[in-house]
Amino acid sequence: MPLDENNYCVIMAGGVGSRFWPKSRTQCPKQFLDILGTGRTLIQQTFDRFRNICNPENIYVVTGEDYAEIVSEQLPELNKDNILCEPIRRNTAPCIAYASYKIFSKNPEAQIVVSPADHFVGDTRGFEETIKRGLQFIKFNTESFLTVGIIPTRPETGYGYIQIDSRIGEDPLAINEVTKVKLFTEKPILEMAKVFVSSKEFFWNAGIFLWSAKAIIEAFRTQQKEMAELFDSGLNVAYNTAQEKEFINSIYPQCHNISIDYGIMENYPDIYVIPALFPWSDLGTWGSLYENSQKDENQNAVAGTKVVAINSTGCIINTDSNLVVVDGLKDYIIAQSDKLLLIMPKANEQEIKNIVNNVKIKYGEQFA
C-alpha cells in the first residue's frame, strides 16, 4: 500500500545534552550516538521508524547549524533540503513553527508527526501502528492535536505528564482508544508522581505530536502572535526558495525561547492523547539507558567492547576500548570516549551535569 502523500515527519535533533558525558559531547550529542550498541545511532533509528509512515522526501530534520553535516552523513537517504538549520537555539516552539510553515508552503493538506530524534522505542511495529492510528484520527479531526501518551510503569519524576478526563482504558467514548486531554503538567515531585500513577488518569508525555499543518499554524497565530507574524512574513516568498535560509537567519533570533508544551499545548483546547503501543524511554539518563539495554549474564549492559567482569554486576560499560577488565564494581557507569573516562555509581548520575560544567570552567570547553 502506498504511503499517504500528505503524511510528513519532523525529527527534532537540536539537543546538546550533557548527561551522557563523556559519550555525548557538545560536538556529538546523544542523537548522533549508537548509545544502545545496536549498530544504528538514535537519529538513524528514529528515521528508520518513519520509513513505513511517510515517504522519505517527506521526512524533515531540524537541527543546529553545527550538526547539519553529521545529520547528512548519518542519514544519506535524507534530502539535503530537508535538513532545517536553526541559526540559534530557541527551544521547540520556533523549531516546530519553522518546519510547519515550510511544509505547509509545500502542501497545505500536510499532516505532521513531530518526534524527538533521541528517544528509545522498543517496538517498531507498535510504534507504526500507534502513529498510523493517530494520523487517521487527525485526518478526520483536522483541528485536533494528538499526543502520544506512555502508560506509566513507575512514579518517574523526570517526565512531564498528561492528564485525561477519564481513567486509562475506561473511556467508553474513545475512538481507537484516543482520549481527550484534560491537562499537561510539568515534571512532578515524587509524591505527586505517585498520586499521578496510582490515579490511572495520567500518561507520560513522550513529546510526540500529530496535527495538521493548518491547525498548528493557526494555533501559533492565536497563541504565539509575534512568532507567527515572523513566520507568516515568509509565506509565498521565502519557504522552499533560495531565500529561505537568509529569511530564517533574520527572523529566528527574534523568536521567543519557548517550548511547544508551554507555548502552545498547555492552552490549546482541542488535544487528544493516544496510548503508545510500544515500550518507550527518553533515554535521559545513564540509568534509563541501562533499563533499555540488553544485559549480559552478569546483568551488565555492555556496548561495543569485550568485558571481563569480576564481581561486577549491574554496570553500564560503554567505552572506546577493545577490552575492559572490571573488578568489584556494582551498579557503576563506566563510560569513555575521546580520551575522557567516567567511572561513577549509577546512583550519582545526576551529578554528571555539574561535574561537566565545573570541568569546563576549570579546564576548558574542549572537555565538554
Next chain:
Amino acid sequence: MPLDENNYCVIMAGGVGSRFWPKSRTQCPKQFLDILGTGRTLIQQTFDRFRNICNPENIYVVTGEDYAEIVSEQLPELNKDNILCEPIRRNTAPCIAYASYKIFSKNPEAQIVVSPADHFVGDTRGFEETIKRGLQFIKFNTESFLTVGIIPTRPETGYGYIQIDSRIGEDPLAINEVTKVKLFTEKPILEMAKVFVSSKEFFWNAGIFLWSAKAIIEAFRTQQKEMAELFDSGLNVAYNTAQEKEFINSIYPQCHNISIDYGIMENYPDIYVIPALFPWSDLGTWGSLYENSQKDENQNAVAGTKVVAINSTGCIINTDSNLVVVDGLKDYIIAQSDKLLLIMPKANEQEIKNIVNNVKIKYGEQFA
C-alpha cells in the same frame, strides 16, 4: 673528576612483565614506560643514574631483538653497538655472560655494575654514592662479588633476601659498611619474611651486582662450565667484530635457561653486600608503584592526566585519557592503554597475570 675508564655498566632490559597490564604490554614492557609519570621512562632513568658513574660509551643494554629499536629511540646517546640483542629469552645468567665476555674482550681490567632497567631508585645521589663505594671495594677486592642490599622496611614476600653473618649496622669489621654474605634466599613465605626482617640479618636483594670482568668470567668457568665454553669459543674471534651477532645467535639457544642468582651467586664463596643509601623498589606490582609515586591531596597517585576524584582515595590512576572522572573508588587501580582498560582493587592485583593469560587464550595475543 674524570670517570674511571674501567667502570662499565650493563643494564638488563629483557623483561616482558605482564603485571602492569594494560600499561605494560608484550610490545612495550615496563622498562620502556614512564610509569611514574616523571617524564622519563624507567630505562631512561636507569641510564641517567649511570651517567655520573661511567662514560656513556661504557654503558651496555642487553635486551630482546624486538626491543632493540625502542632502546635506541629512548636512549639516543647510547652507542648502537652497545645494544646487545638476545636472540631468545634465556634468563639472566646467559645475558650477563654475554655482556661480560664482550666487555672483557675490550677491556680485561673492566669492573662492571649490572642493573635491572626497570627498578625505582628514590635518590640518585645516594645511588651514585653507593655504587661508587662499591666500585672502590671491588677495585681492591678483585675476586669478590658485591651486591647491593636494601634494608627491609616490611616483611615483603615478593623479594629475594640476602643474609649476612652479623646484624645490619653492627659489623665492626665492615669496610665502608660492606659485609660478607652468608646466604642468598629465594622469595620467602610471610612467616619467614617476618623472621628475616626482625632478625636484622637480612637485606632485600636488589639485583644490582658489581664485579670485575675477570672474576665473573672465572665464576662462569667454574660454575657454569657448558655456558662458559660456549662463550669462551668467541674470545679473540667474535666479540666486537662483524661476526659477533652471528656467533651469539648460534650459541645463545644452547645456553641453560638459568638466573644469575641460582646459577652463580648462591654458590660463589666470596660475596659481599653493600647497604643501599637510597629508597628502592622493583616496581613489581601496581601496589609498589603506588607506594613510590607522588600522591595528590586525596592520596591518589595520578600520572599524566587530569582527574576529578569524588569520594575516591588511595587509587592509582594511569591512563591515556586527558580527563578521568572517578567517583566512589577506594584503593583501586584505574589503568588504561591502547584501548585496554583495567579497573580493579589494588588488593586483587596478583590476579592480573591470570586474567591477562585468560584474555590471551580467549581473545588472542593482541590483548596481552
